[in-house]
Amino acid sequence: MSSMIAFGPVPSRRLGHSLGINNIPPKICTYSCVYCQLGRTKKMQVERRMFYNPQKILRDVQDKVKETRDPIDYLTFVPDGEPTLDINLAYEIDLLKSLGIKIAVITNGSLIWREDVREALMKADWVSLKIDSVQEEFWRKINMPYGTLQLSSIQQGMFEFARAYKGELVTETMLVRTVNDSEDGLGKIADLLARLKPDRAYLSIPTRPPAEEWAQPPPEKIINQAYHILHERIDQVEYLIGYEGNDFAFTGNVEEGLQSITAVHPMREEAVSDLLARAGGNWSVIHRLIDRGQLIETKYKGRKFYMRRLSARYTG
Ligand code: SF4
Numbered sequence: 001m002s003s004m005i006a007f008g009p010v011p012s013r014r015l016g017h018s019l020g021i022n023n024i025p026p027k028i029c030t031y032s033c034v035y036c037q038l039g040r041t042k043k044m045q046v047e048r049r050m051f052y053n054p055q056k057i058l059r060d061v062q063d064k065v066k067e068t069r070d071p072i073d074y075l076t077f078v079p080d081g082e083p084t085l086d087i088n089l090a091y092e093i094d095l096l097k098s099l100g101i102k103i104a105v106i107t108n109g110s111l112i113w114r115e116d117v118r119e120a121l122m123k124a125d126w127v128s129l130k131i132d133s134v135q136e137e138f139w140r141k142i143n144m145p146y147g148t149l150q151l152s153s154i155q156q157g158m159f160e161f162a163r164a165y166k167g168e169l170v171t172e173t174m175l176v177r178t179v180n181d182s183e184d185g186l187g188k189i190a191d192l193l194a195r196l197k198p199d200r201a202y203l204s205i206p207t208r209p210p211a212e213e214w215a216q217p218p219p220e221k222i223i224n225q226a227y228h229i230l231h232e233r234i235d236q237v238e239y240l241i242g243y244e245g246n247d248f249a250f251t252g253n254v255e256e257g258l259q260s261i262t263a264v265h266p267m268r269e270e271a272v273s274d275l276l277a278r279a280g281g282n283w284s285v286i287h288r289l290i291d292r293g294q295l296i297e298t299k300y301k302g303r304k305f306y307m308r309r310l311s312a313r314y315t316g
Helices: 054-067 089-097 115-122 136-143 151-164 183-196 220-231 252-262 269-279 283-291
Strands: 006-012 016-021 074-077 102-107 126-130 168-174 200-204 237-239 295-300 303-308
Touching: 006 054, 016 054, 054 089, 089 102, 089 115, 115 151, 126 151, 151 183, 168 183, 183 220, 200 220, 220 237, 220 295, 220 303, 252 269, 252 283, 252 303, 269 283, 269 303, 283 295
Parallel strands: 016 074, 074 102, 102 126, 126 168, 168 200, 200 237
Antiparallel strands: 006 016, 295 303
């Protein structure tokens, strides 16, 4: 019998085969992000408490692991709410480690100012922290945090955690049009990331109907700019943009190459030329994709870049 607590495994570009763990009932969170795919937060809270019996979580995950044929790369806490609200998170990670599979936690980081939360996250092999804005005004606007939360202590907690953490640390920044997509705002995020030194910083955009209708992705030109602003300060920046393989409907080597590269970052004109040369294609392929509206040509600091068409897919 499969349960509601363990789900998947789902293929994930970052985590391979990831078995999801839903350790929070829908939807209890410290934030009510305007882009949340789960709709508005039903119950906002910052007190940690017990939701499910840790032994039950272990049993459910164990059952799911047994019934899954493919190898599982990660057991991932990615609930319908904020995973660190679960007061037993550290204990659950300890229990799950007996299965010999790596553990990932996708958290908004809002409780990381607490030592017990940092200690729990320390136990995971891979942690993702949300950093949508380092400016109070925009943090409030995008994440709609619980009233007592303080951005400065959250950032302090992130630094403390990052300094001590031995696992793989990544960040996620969701770009919301006209809120956190300005050059200035992105520059400030880049400054923070340069100090935090995550192994990778991911950029994403709202691609499914968001909790608040006004939360829209920025245009491609801005998404490209965001990539470069971050990349100037930290080496590993990647797009994390919900992408179903057939959106692009590519065929052949050139298209496949473009598809896999532009899923991760924009491509410089020279890189496209190289790819065309290697794959025996020519620029007519690129022009065709641009005509079909699948590829976009954009500029940053006078150089041409190519990227997938991303924006505003669900609006219409
Ligand atoms: S932190 Fe995650 S679950 Fe909570 S509101 Fe934001 S997107 Fe939704």
